[in-house]
Amino acid sequence: MKNDESYEEFIKGVWRDNPVFVQVLGMCPMLAVTNSAVNAIAMGMATLFVLVGSSFLVSSFRNWIPKQVRISCFIIIIATFVTIADYTLLALVPKVHKELGAFIPLIVANCLILGRQEAFASRYPTRLAVMDALGMASGFMLALFSLGAVREILGDGALFGVKLFGENFEPWVIMILPPGGFLTLGVILLFFNWFKYKKDEFLEEVAAAERSGN
Amino acid sequence: MTDDAPKVAASPNSMRLVLTLAIAGLISGIAIIGIYESTLPTITANKARELREAVFKVLPGVSQMQALVYREGELVVVEGPDKDEPVVYGGYDEQSEFVGYAMPAAGPGFQDTIGILYGYKPGEKIVVGMEVLESRETPGLGDKIYKDPVFVGGFSALSVEPEIVAVKKGTQSQPNEIDAITGATISSKAVVRIINETHEEWSGQLPAPGSEPPFVRTEPQDAEAGQ
Numbered sequence: 441m442k443n444d445e446s447y448e449e450f451i452k453g454v455w456r457d458n459p460v461f462v463q464v465l466g467m468c469p470m471l472a473v474t475n476s477a478v479n480a481i482a483m484g485m486a487t488l489f490v491l492v493g494s495s496f497l498v499s500s501f502r503n504w505i506p507k508q509v510r511i512s513c514f515i516i517i518i519a520t521f522v523t524i525a526d527y528t529l530l531a532l533v534p535k536v537h538k539e540l541g542a543f544i545p546l547i548v549a550n551c552l553i554l555g556r557q558e559a560f561a562s563r564y565p566t567r568l569a570v571m572d573a574l575g576m577a578s579g580f581m582l583a584l585f586s587l588g589a590v591r592e593i594l595g596d597g598a599l600f601g602v603k604l605f606g607e608n609f610e611p612w613v614i615m616i617l618p619p620g621g622f623l624t625l626g627v628i629l630l631f632f633n634w635f636k637y638k639k640d641e642f643l644e645e646v647a648a649a650e651r652s653g654n
Numbered sequence: 655m656t657d658d659a660p661k662v663a664a665s666p667n668s669m670r671l672v673l674t675l676a677i678a679g680l681i682s683g684i685a686i687i688g689i690y691e692s693t694l695p696t697i698t699a700n701k702a703r704e705l706r707e708a709v710f711k712v713l714p715g716v717s718q719m720q721a722l723v724y725r726e727g728e729l730v731v732v733e734g735p736d737k738d739e740p741v742v743y744g745g746y747d748e749q750s751e752f753v754g755y756a757m758p759a760a761g762p763g764f765q766d767t768i769g770i771l772y773g774y775k776p777g778e779k780i781v782v783g784m785e786v787l788e789s790r791e792t793p794g795l796g797d798k799i800y801k802d803p804v805f806v807g808g809f810s811a812l813s814v815e816p817e818i819v820a821v822k823k824g825t826q827s828q829p830n831e832i833d834a835i836t837g838a839t840i841s842s843k844a845v846v847r848i849i850n851e852t853h854e855e856w857s858g859q860l861p862a863p864g865s866e867p868p869f870v871r872t873e874p875q876d877a878e879a880g881q
Contacts, residue, residue: 506666506674513678520682524689531693534700541790613795613837 446571453575459552460583461632466552470584471621473543477600480588482536484581486529486544490521491553491580492573495561499569502562514557515548522547552580583628590624591615704787705771709743709756712773712783716745716753718869724859731870742856745773750869754782755860759852763844766790768799772809772849777863780829781818781849784809796841805842808832814853820846 459465466487473483494517498505505513526544529537537544547553556576561569592598595615597605614620709719722729722744732741743756754775760767769788772781786800798805812818813829820834820843834842861867 504674506671508666509671509675512675516675516678516682520685523686527689527693527697531696531700534697534704538788617792617795 449568449571450575453579458579459576466550469543474588475616476592477588479539480584484584486525488577489525490547491577493521494518495569495573498557498561499566519548587624591620708771708785712756712785713745713754717748718746719743729867731867746869752866759848761848764796764840779815781809781812791841795838798835798838799841799845805835817850818846
């Protein structure tokens with residue numbers, strides 16, 4: 441039972457309430473750093489670290505933080521984790537840090553993270569909060585990766601820097617430029633909404649069939 | 655006071671609010687100092703290693719380097735240059751003979767500052783190598799200024815007299831001309847402009863060819879042990 445609950449919190453973030461495709465949160469890093477799959481994964485990992493760390497702390501201290509100053513406390517916690525992620529990336533993988541540039545400090549302003557603290561971590565037990573954070577962060581990473589992979593394949597003819605097509609492939613350069621982000625995201629959102637619409641339609645049909653059958 | 659901390663009062667007094675934020679800020683500060691202190695040596699070492707590798711790359715045949723700054727009318731050897739002080743790196747071969755300068759240069763590119771290092775041989779007045787240290791140029795287009803081997807290779811014997819000119823791809827004919835990258839004209843012209851400007855700035859400050867500052871051995875070279 442308990443495991444079911446954690447699993448539910450996890451899968452919710454990855455698919456049903458995916459922060460990007462369903463909630464349409466965190467658009468700024470989503471559009472800015474998804475010009476290659478590696479950048480997308482690095483950004484996803486940094487966000488995962490910050491989100492899980494902050495959710496853990498916020499949930500652990502949720503009874504100690506007075507309601508009136510909770511947002512400031514959340515931001516202090518988030519900012520600390522972001523700084524840690526920033527320096528760690530700079531020390532361990534300077535090349536990736538260079539590519540991501542200003543978008544690592546900007547994780548502080550990602551409304552996905554503050555939103556999870558306010559909506560979930562500050563109200564639920566630590567275990568569930570961590571599962572929720574893991575799920576949301578994985579969902580965010582999944583979204584970043586799918587965008588980054590599509591854009592890198594179309595715009596550069598490569599995935600993770602490995603060329604996929606022969607010499608004759610003419611890269612569709614606009615895909616790795618900012619407009620490519622909007623185009624790809626639009627198409628993916630279109631697909632998700634179509635999928636949701638079809639699913640609702642199907643469920644209604646099933647319900648109707650059941651009613652008439654009885 | 656500490657006994658009633660866990661239970662959430664209906665409206666806590668201001669003291670408690672201030673205290674909560676102060677403690678949160680304090681812990682956060684300590685954590686940030688901790689991570690800064692623990693990563694600083696690695697970050698500094700990474701930067702120094704990157705610079706060393708870049709110097710050796712833009713000046714073929716160089717195995718030793720030292721930092722040089724322009725003070726009171728001449729180039730002097732310094733251990734660690736002051737911040738914001740323009741610096742060039744002298745490259746020397748194994749016999750400590752002067753080979754050329756590695757000149758750090760920076761200027762506006764297409765999106766943000768491009769920072770480069772180029773190797774310069776004052777005797778022949780040619781650029782012998784170029785390495786981009788810092789750039790936010792468009793991936794797939796502007797980033798060819800360091801990913802395109804043809805463009806980077808074009809800086810291997812480029813005359814700076816009277817100045818470097820970026821020309822349309824395939825039309826390079828003079829020793830001071832370099833083929834610009836198709837689709838990244840602004841970025842490739844920016845690199846050329848940065849080199850020209852830096853060359854201009856330093857041209858009065860570099861000593862006459864042949865009278866460069868000799869190599870000063872400041873520390874036992876660990877590289878020699880292996881040779």
